[in-house]
Amino acid sequence: MSADLPLVLVLDDDDDTAALLGMALRRRGFRVVVARSCEEGRARLADSAVDALVTDVSLPDGSGIELVASTENKPRGIIVVSGFGGDDDREKSRAAGAHAHLVKPVDVARLVSTLNELLGRPG
Incomplete structure (x- = not known):
């Protein structure tokens, strides 16, 4: 049964944020894998059937937005999370291929x- 649950890659270098998001998503019926850098995120995207990506913008070895833009086989749902939510920030996320930008x-x-909306799951 758990293999039928959507797999979400949480990409955030802040341990507390990654743990909080991971725990919250698991409780709501998602499988979660956490990565803490662009390099680790790329590896997870390459070797896992990731349904959705939730990524921070600022990572120790690059930008989550650049990672989204450079990913060829993009997950069905991509959400960028950032401390900034201006129109320019949201447009950068959309231009890279993200479906949503949350602050x-x-x-x-x-x-x-x-995530439920992007993955076609009932709310």
Whole structure:
């Protein structure tokens, strides 16, 4: 049964944020794998059937937005999370291929509803 649950890659170098998002998503019926760098995120995307990506913008070895832009086989749902939510920030996320841009601190209910919508799951 758990293999039928959507797999979400949470890409964030902040341990607390990654743990909080991972725990919240697991409780709401997602499988979660966490990566803490662009390099690790690329590896996870390459070797896992990831359904959705939730990525921070600022990572120790690059930008989550650049990772999204450079990913060839993009997950069905891509959400960028950032401390900035201006029109320019949102447009950069969209231009890279993200489906949504959420501002930190992330509202978990909004994150879950956005993921459900992107993945075609009932809310």
